[in-house]
Amino acid sequence: MKLPEAAGLLLAFVARLITGAQGHWYRCPPKAEQRIYFANHQSHFDWVLLWAALPQDLRSVTRPIAARDYWTASPLKHWITREIFNAVYVSRQRTDDEDPLEPLMEALRHGDSLVIFPEGTRGHAAEPAPFKSGLYALAQAFPEVQLIPAWIDNVQRVMPKGEVVPVPILCTVTFGAPIALRPEEARRTFLDRARHSVVALREVV
């Protein structure tokens, strides 16, 4: 076993020890299909939690999105995101000649699954913020990829903003039934429907 793999197992173990990281597969079995998971975003811990809740063999093909300027700033951050998580880097500075979604499209063409947080930023309200349009563009470009909503519960209590050490509190990740872009569906309608499918999962457990 190589170092990144071992570090990944250790990290998943620690995440499970602290949060339980229970995945509830509700109307959607864990399968090795190409998927885009989209979830609510409340904490830096969200990605690790969702990743740890996946079965081990799905973890290596499921990739997060990382901001290039922040996650390549130090060798350690770069190593963690590159070697353990195999992150897709995106740049936050918009340039005219570059589509910010291009790295994501590239990963999807390559056959990988993605996890995205369509709110764009961490929310602190009880309800998730309106979704940004990236999800719509991806759904348009890759109609064959399954779109799986996920609700991450309780994680804001584990590590409130400004704290470094997580408190052990049980969290769950609920995965719901896949949604798909309907023919002729308007962008806003689709994004609201996607957001609603995430929020609806709060009630099911």
Added chain:
Amino acid sequence: MGDLRALSVTQQVGLLFMTIFGLLVLTTLVALSRSLRERTAAQQATYWRFRRDLRAVWAGTLLFWIAWASGAFVSTLVFGVLSFLALREFVTLTHTRRGDHRSLLLAFFIVLPVQYVLVAMRLFNAFTVFIPVYVFLAIPVVSALGNDPNRFLERTAKIQWGIMVCVYGMSHAPALLLLDLPDYAGRGAFLVLYLVIVVAVAQLAQEAASRKFRRRPVARAISRSFSWRAWGVGIGVAGAVGLVLFWTTPFDPLTALAMGLVAGGAGTLGEFVMKALKRDAGVRSWSGQPSITGAVGLLDRAAPLCFAAPVFFHSVRWYFGV
């Protein structure tokens, strides 16, 4: 009985575990063979409940066996981990606020390890006062430094109570294993087992009695089954079983009876109190289906032991004057 006494302590404990594992294997086999039959839905539900309980008994027995077989260090570690998981579940179900973050860190990463280190080093005097005296003064201070006056007393009380039950109570189980009594060295495993059996029997008897007598519940809003008569039956049976088991303990028969009554009573009351807590948190059952938080019901099972262990431990210490 004379032959048994001739064996060394290790052989006696080994025999004890072999007997228990034998019984468990037998029960499991019978349950398996019966599971092949056709059943009604009600029978199916009973069977699933039974299977879940059986699995819990297996897990518990294996845990005690590991704890005993691998010595003081590992047994303390095992109970420490159990304590951690129980506290995690407790904190999940109580509503804490942002200002509690540091107090919770203190509870999980300092209080809990220190308490179990004190047990492992057999510093029983320090271990008895560490949480009730020092931690109970430290937690409110750290909470106050969190700069949030909202429901301050309530939040502090919740954290302190969680520590009391999940860490302080639970840590008395390995303490029993390590307690050196006159003429009873190395046989702490029997004491722990005596405690577990007595508490379990008290619970079962109470439940059976409450089903049979159908008395008016004492506190309907908290438990529909708890009545004084059922409780009395529970501790009565616990005392009787304690009396029957007196030969495994360092007590004379009358003391064994009294210890059974005390431990059974504390355990069943502990279960009752946990029901109140569950109602407060809005959870009907921690076991069975995972609730919103994914709590798996460990606390449910451990709570009677957490209540009974400290009472039992200190009764034993007073009785022997150690």
